[in-house]
Amino acid sequence: MGFNFRKSVKIAPGVRLNVGKKSSSISFGSNGLRYSISSNGKRRTTVGIPGSGISYSTTSGGKTYKSPAYQKRQTLKQQQMQEKKELARYEVEMYLYTCEVLKSIHIEADDPVNWSEFAISPPPFQIDEVGPNEQLALQTLSNYKPGFFERLFKNDKKESLEDAVLLARKQDEQSYEDWQKLKTLSERILTGDLDAYMQVIEEMDPLNDLSEFGSGFEIGCNDSTTLFVTFDVHSKSVIPTMEKSLTKAGNLSVKKLTETKYFDLQQDYVSSCTIRIARDLFALLPIETAYVHAYDEQLNTENGHVEKFCILSVKFDRSTFETLNFYNIDPSDALNNFKHNMKFRKTLGFSEVMEVDVE
Numbered sequence: 136m137g138f139n140f141r142k143s144v145k146i147a148p149g150v151r152l153n154v155g156k157k158s159s160s161i162s163f164g165s166n167g168l169r170y171s172i173s174s175n176g177k178r179r180t181t182v183g184i185p186g187s188g189i190s191y192s193t194t195s196g197g198k199t200y201k202s203p204a205y206q207k208r209q210t211l212k213q214q215q216m217q218e219k220k221e222l223a224r225y226e227v228e229m230y231l232y233t234c235e236v237l238k239s240i241h242i243e244a245d246d247p248v249n250w251s252e253f254a255i256s257p258p259p260f261q262i263d264e265v266g267p268n269e270q271l272a273l274q275t276l277s278n279y280k281p282g283f284f285e286r287l288f289k290n291d292k293k294e295s296l297e298d299a300v301l302l303a304r305k306q307d308e309q310s311y312e313d314w315q316k317l318k319t320l321s322e323r324i325l326t327g328d329l330d331a332y333m334q335v336i337e338e339m340d341p342l343n344d345l346s347e348f349g350s351g352f353e354i355g356c357n358d359s360t361t362l363f364v365t366f367d368v369h370s371k372s373v374i375p376t377m378e379k380s381l382t383k384a385g386n387l388s389v390k391k392l393t394e395t396k397y398f399d400l401q402q403d404y405v406s407s408c409t410i411r412i413a414r415d416l417f418a419l420l421p422i423e424t425a426y427v428h429a430y431d432e433q434l435n436t437e438n439g440h441v442e443k444f445c446i447l448s449v450k451f452d453r454s455t456f457e458t459l460n461f462y463n464i465d466p467s468d469a470l471n472n473f474k475h476n477m478k479f480r481k482t483l484g485f486s487e488v489m490e491v492d493v494e
Contacts, residue, residue: 223387230379237373237400240407241466244414245341250421254321259310266307272300324421327359332420341415342366345408352412361424361493362416367443368408368431370401398484405429405447405485406466413451414461425451428490446485449475450494 171181260266265273276296323331333356342352351367378392392400409427416425429447434440447470455472470477478486 220385223381223385226387227379227381230375233375234400237404238407238466240345240404241410241414241464242461243344244411244461245418247418248420250321250324253317254325256314256318258314260307262311266304266310268303268306268310269300272296272303276300329356329359332356332359332362335419339419341419342412345411356422360422361426362420362422363426363428363493364412364416365428365430366408366412368405368429368446370404370431374401374404394483395481398479398481401484402467402479403465405431406470409447409449410451410461410464410466410469413449413456417451417453417456423453426491426493427451431485433485433487444485444487445476445490446488447475447477448488448490449473450491 276293276299279293279296281293320331320334324335333354336354345352345366353365355363357363374397376392376397377389378396380388382388409429412427413425416422427449428445430443431446432441433444433446435442449470451473459469459472474491476488476491478488480486
């Protein structure tokens, strides 16, 4: 509660001096009609019916400044207050946006790759034929007829058009080479070539955008149907610790997140990451199972050192995974559809768990 001060002194019949914390005023009149002038220039007229509790007040005026310098100062102060409130709104929006992103990482996943379609796709042109880019360049060269002024000033474009034909031929050769590589890679993927799996993961880097959250990844496989992913969540550097909101006056209010809110956001973030990783792997490769293990650094109270622990381990199977509506799920609740190890308490967060056994 704020501290307020107000004192009213009678200085003449019907005249009172009122002194407050921020300003003072002088008032004239009786209970039925009073007229007040404040030190800040505001004037208030109050008309009422004595004993009825009914009154009507009007306020006018305010302190005015004649000096251009003072007027400019008031304008700048008002502008500064407005900018401060705009900045407060921006900071609150960024805080809310960050929280929402951390809970919805699983939604932004890659589109599925159809390796079967790539494996049977026809070449861009037959190898013993002229490619489409070269055909177009040859047609442009054939249709070119230098005009009078081009011949007069020896500004013939024929040589540049011939260079364009050579460039188009190289583009067609590159297009054919890319098709061959993709077709060969697709065939290897479909036959369960583990080296091809690793090549695709390395070149396409499906989890790259998760690196902005500080996550590191290790991906491995023992057979063509199963992938294993271990990732570091680094939640302490990702989860906000301060809650931001606006006061009624539009100013910024910053206070520490409660443990319950912090750990709830942490759980959704870690769970959302594991689902996102599984989504990208199922979209990229024809696997049936994905084991995802989340690790984070926590204080070991037995030895007093910060150590890396497994805090969540999930076995995702494709058949169940594809039945989920990822736009409507709660990431933490969705893990109940799969075999997983997680020890989580609302006021303590994650505890160490063992990785799910490989079947």
